[in-house]
Amino acid sequence: LKASSQPPYISTxxxxxxxxxxxxxxxxxxxxxxxxxxxxxxxxxPLISRFxxxxxxxxxxxSSMEIDAENLSATELRLGLPGTxxxxxxxxxxxxxxxxxxxxxxxxxxxxxxxxxxxxxxDTTTPAKAQVxxxxxxxxxRKNTFQAAAAKKAEQPGGLYVKxxxxxxxxxxKVDLRMYKGYRxxxxxxxxxxxxxxxxxxxxxxxxYAIAYEDKDGDLMLVGDVPWDMFISSCKxxxxxxxxxxx
Amino acid sequence: MSTPRSSSTxxxxxxxxxxxxxxxxxxxxxxxxxxxxxxxxxxxxxxxPSQMSEDDPGGGGGEGDRWEPDLRGGxxxxxxxxxxxxxxxNVLESVLExxxxxxxxxxxxxxxxxxxxxxxxxxxxxxxxxxxxxxxRRAVERFGGVRAVVLKGKPRFADFSLVxxxxxxxxxxxxxxxxxAYPRLERICLKRMTVSDADLALVAKSFPLFKxxxxxxxxxxxxxxxxxxxxxxxxxxxxxxxxDYLEDEEDEMVDWISKFPESNTSLESLVFDCVSVPFNFNAxxxxxxxxxxxxxxxxxxxxxxxxxxxxxxxxxxxxHLGTGAFRSEAVPDGAMSVSELATSFAASKSLICLSGFxxxxxxxxxxxxxxxxxxxSLNFSFAxxxxxxxxxxxxxxxxxxxxxxxxxxxxxxxxxxxETCSDLRELRVFPLDATExxxxxxxxxxxxxxxxxxxxxxxxxYFCQRMTNAAVIAMSKxxxxxxxxxxxxxxxxxxxxxTGEPMDDGFGAIVMNCKKLTRxxxxxxxxxxxxxxxxxxxxxIKTLSVAFAGNSDMSLQYVFEGxxxxxxLEVRDSPFGDKGLLSGLNYFYNMRFLWMNSCRLTMRxxxxxxxxxxxxxxxxxxxxxxxxxESETVDKLYLYRSLEGPRNDAPPFVNIL
Numbered sequence: 001l002k003a004s005s006q007p008p009y010i011s012t013x014x015x016x017x018x019x020x021x022x023x024x025x026x027x028x029x030x031x032x033x034x035x036x037x038x039x040x041x042x043x044x045x046p047l048i049s050r051f052x053x054x055x056x057x058x059x060x061x062x063s064s065m066e067i068d069a070e071n072l073s074a075t076e077l078r079l080g081l082p083g084t085x086x087x088x089x090x091x092x093x094x095x096x097x098x099x100x101x102x103x104x105x106x107x108x109x110x111x112x113x114x115x116x117x118x119x120x121x122x123d124t125t126t127p128a129k130a131q132v133x134x135x136x137x138x139x140x141x142r143k144n145t146f147q148a149a150a151a152k153k154a155e156q157p158g159g160l161y162v163k164x165x166x167x168x169x170x171x172x173x174k175v176d177l178r179m180y181k182g183y184r185x186x187x188x189x190x191x192x193x194x195x196x197x198x199x200x201x202x203x204x205x206x207x208x209y210a211i212a213y214e215d216k217d218g219d220l221m222l223v224g225d226v227p228w229d230m231f232i233s234s235c236k237x238x239x240x241x242x243x244x245x246x247x
Numbered sequence: 248m249s250t251p252r253s254s255s256t257x258x259x260x261x262x263x264x265x266x267x268x269x270x271x272x273x274x275x276x277x278x279x280x281x282x283x284x285x286x287x288x289x290x291x292x293x294x295x296p297s298q299m300s301e302d303d304p305g306g307g308g309g310e311g312d313r314w315e316p317d318l319r320g321g322x323x324x325x326x327x328x329x330x331x332x333x334x335x336x337n338v339l340e341s342v343l344e345x346x347x348x349x350x351x352x353x354x355x356x357x358x359x360x361x362x363x364x365x366x367x368x369x370x371x372x373x374x375x376x377x378x379x380x381x382x383x384r385r386a387v388e389r390f391g392g393v394r395a396v397v398l399k400g401k402p403r404f405a406d407f408s409l410v411x412x413x414x415x416x417x418x419x420x421x422x423x424x425x426x427x428a429y430p431r432l433e434r435i436c437l438k439r440m441t442v443s444d445a446d447l448a449l450v451a452k453s454f455p456l457f458k459x460x461x462x463x464x465x466x467x468x469x470x471x472x473x474x475x476x477x478x479x480x481x482x483x484x485x486x487x488x489x490x491d492y493l494e495d496e497e498d499e500m501v502d503w504i505s506k507f508p509e510s511n512t513s514l515e516s517l518v519f520d521c522v523s524v525p526f527n528f529n530a531x532x533x534x535x536x537x538x539x540x541x542x543x544x545x546x547x548x549x550x551x552x553x554x555x556x557x558x559x560x561x562x563x564x565x566x567h568l569g570t571g572a573f574r575s576e577a578v579p580d581g582a583m584s585v586s587e588l589a590t591s592f593a594a595s596k597s598l599i600c601l602s603g604f605x606x607x608x609x610x611x612x613x614x615x616x617x618x619x620x621x622x623x624s625l626n627f628s629f630a631x632x633x634x635x636x637x638x639x640x641x642x643x644x645x646x647x648x649x650x651x652x653x654x655x656x657x658x659x660x661x662x663x664x665x666e667t668c669s670d671l672r673e674l675r676v677f678p679l680d681a682t683e684x685x686x687x688x689x690x691x692x693x694x695x696x697x698x699x700x701x702x703x704x705x706x707x708x709y710f711c712q713r714m715t716n717a718a719v720i721a722m723s724k725x726x727x728x729x730x731x732x733x734x735x736x737x738x739x740x741x742x743x744x745x746t747g748e749p750m751d752d753g754f755g756a757i758v759m760n761c762k763k764l765t766r767x768x769x770x771x772x773x774x775x776x777x778x779x780x781x782x783x784x785x786x787x788i789k790t791l792s793v794a795f796a797g798n799s800d801m802s803l804q805y806v807f808e809g810x811x812x813x814x815x816l817e818v819r820d821s822p823f824g825d826k827g828l829l830s831g832l833n834y835f836y837n838m839r840f841l842w843m844n845s846c847r848l849t850m851r852x853x854x855x856x857x858x859x860x861x862x863x864x865x866x867x868x869x870x871x872x873x874x875x876x877e878s879e880t881v882d883k884l885y886l887y888r889s890l891e892g893p894r895n896d897a898p899p900f901v902n903i904l
Contacts, residue, residue: 133407133408133409134408134819135737136678136735136737137407138407138677139406139407140406140407141490142629142681145605146629146680146681149605179577189577
């Protein structure tokens with residue numbers, strides 16, 4: 001366990017699961033002084049989970065790193081969606097002795113994973129009845145798995161479908177950008193969708209293709225420059241262009 | 248046979264009838280239980296001997312024998328005693344090899360010094376139910392030939408956030424002691440202990456013949472430690488990670504699956520559904536392909552149904568399969584069809600245990616029909632199935648013995664189970680929404696149906712919001728084989744939903760009619776009367792969990808005086824005070840532990856216990872918020888017998904009296 005020597009900070013960590021949904025949530029350390037805490041700690045909150053899932057497999061995925069996006073939204077203070085996790089007010093200090101890294105466990109996250117086996121404070125405080133710690137006696141691992149899944153369902157507005165056109169192909173297709181983890185998968189999917197048209201075009205000698213997209217402002221951009229998550233939030237349309245045109 | 252020497256305190260015990268000769272003396276067979284979920288995380292202390300079984304009261308340390316045997320070799324009594332017959336000792340050791348059950352071994356070790364020594368040299372599995380009851384040094388000094396160690400750490404209520412972080416149960420001193428003492432150690436099983444990556448590295452280094460690692464509800468390690476195990480334990484057969492909490496930081500994750508040796512492995516079991524970080528799937532597929540002995544594979548939720556199919560193709564001999572997400576990753580056009588997946592299941596002719604389904608697409612559920620008839624164990628407890636989704640599946644599961652499910656299936660779903668699964672032995676119904684005010688989709692109706700359809704039931708865990716005495720009484724009569732009965736009515740102090748009466752009579756009937764009952768968890772509105780019943784009839788009860796129950800200290804007294812086999816008592820939020828606590832004074836040493844939180848204990852009562860019982864460790868655990876120094880009220884009490892006295896690794900918020 002590393003000692004945490006970082007100064008108090010607020011950072012956002014992008015959390016993605018299979019569909020790579022964008023989940024912003026705030027990560028408070030317990031070193032934040034109370035006045036910085038947002039007054040949301042009366043909102044019903046799920047049990048604290050210490051675990052934060054990563055948004056991509058390390059070193060073996062083509063999806064882009066979300067570091068940029070992290071910095072980008074670092075200035076943005078946002079709460080998660082209602083019913084999903086946000087940090088909880090932690091007036092209590094955790095054990096001072098072992099593992100200050102554990103101080104970071106104050107975060108709540110929708111990630112599935114085991115929650116704290118160690119002492120955590122209050123569960124949620126619903127307006128109806130104060131919840132009691134550790135009751136009903138369901139292991140945090142199980143509780144958190146469901147909160148993660150429920151949060152994902154809540155997050156998922158049902159798909160981000162964009163039109164895909166290919167130069168020379170007779171008709172367009174539609175894809176759900178949320179189905180892919182990253183650019184490589186998107187490429188593979190588009191290959192699959194347009195195999196026939198690609199084959200036909202290859203017979204004509206033109207093997208080069210570029211994938212471009214139209215963003216919110218209507219500009220035609222080359223796919224692959226920005227982090228995946230930023231891409232899917234700004235992409236309105238996809239266009240597969242012949243190589244010759246792309247240059 | 249050498250003359251039995253009496254112990255200094257009592258005449259030699261009779262050799263118990265239970266001394267049996269086990270079938271084989273093999274100490275190296277993989278002892279993971281056949282049923283897929285026996286060694287699962289939920290406390291299964293009452294199933295027949297699995298590696299997490301808790302039917303050994305004494306553990307590795309003494310079980311109440313107070314004399315310190317003279318280990319220097321037979322001359323304790325004086326000059327006239329003949330030196331031990333070496334041949335006889337060898338014979339004795341060969342015979343004692345066949346004893347496997349710890350209880351039998353404990354009994355054998357009390358016969359005389361010679362038997363004590365022989366038993367100590369031939370005990371292969373060391374079971375220590377409370378890691379603080381005995382020190383590593385003492386264990387290692389007594390037992391010479393240990394091949395497997397089972398250690399349990401934190402009290403069970405730690406699972407429900409009642410034990411503050413940093414309380415203890417570190418495995419480090421154990422690994423440090425076991426390393427030099429047992430270079431031939433093959434198996435380590437830990438439950439509720441804190442295991443660091445350094446500990447795992449040390450295990451990998453210290454035991455060249457290491458074969459099995461099982462971590463249940465542990466914390467403190469990460470994929471870094473797993474990588475060490477994978478890489479260096481060349482004879483690894485079992486790596487079972489069950490409901491652990493891993494410490495991975497996003498940027499420090501290690502691709503541990505790729506670290507297994509390149510050659511064929513001897514892996515038989517790989518369970519890692521709780522390792523929630525993504526991993527290199529290709530590495531897993533390759534690993535499975537080169538592990539011909541693999542029988543149990545439980546993957547995490549990052550495995551899609553397409554990937555699952557690939558794995559199943561590589562390992563058609565699997566018996567236990569954790570199916571991961573059970574959802575497609577691909578574009579809708581390219582998604583795998585149900586029939587393709589069904590083909591894979593049909594090809595897995597040995598499957599008897601299924602679990603996973605973490606993010607399931609219900610359209611893929613029919614794919615498991617080909618294996619349903621052979622399934623003995625099915626775990627849907629992470630899949631929020633409706634009764635309509637469950638019925639067609641369970642209708643085929645005629646041989647089901649173990650079934651874990653969510654309450655989303657409702658009473659209807661349970662009725663379907665009752666109709667088909669007449670051989671059911673273990674049922675667990677978990678709540679999707681684990682809060683007090685939740686709707687609750689199962690009730691006494693479901694319980695009644697199960698009791699009527701599953702007469703062979705041995706173990707039940709049932710979360711609900713509404714219950715009646717009548718249904719519980721019915722279960723007590725219809726299911727006489729019950730060994731474990733855990734009913735959790737989630738709303739506190741809830742009475743019988745029809746009569747408005749307390750639930751005393753229901754639980755009373757359970758203890759009266761279920762003569763084999765060893766584990767009981769109570770809930771709902773309960774008065775002292777319920778505990779009177781428990782004390783009167785619960786003669787075999789070893790584990791009792793009480794929450795929000797009872798009127799007065801008499802409840803505790805009934806339990807202590809009546810439940811003669813009581814080992815573990817966990818109590819929370821009940822009106823029991825010092826008087827109740829002290830009524831147990833004469834019984835604490837026969838128990839493994841007592842846990843009480845949010846009752847009415849005070850420092851005075853707890854101190855008195857500590858003073859009068861020197862061989863107990865009495866821990867008063869403060870919540871972090873209690874910064875005021877000395878408070879009279881005790882919020883959390885944890886007391887346990889120990890040969891070692893107060894532990895030296897207690898954090899500041901633990902006050903050992």
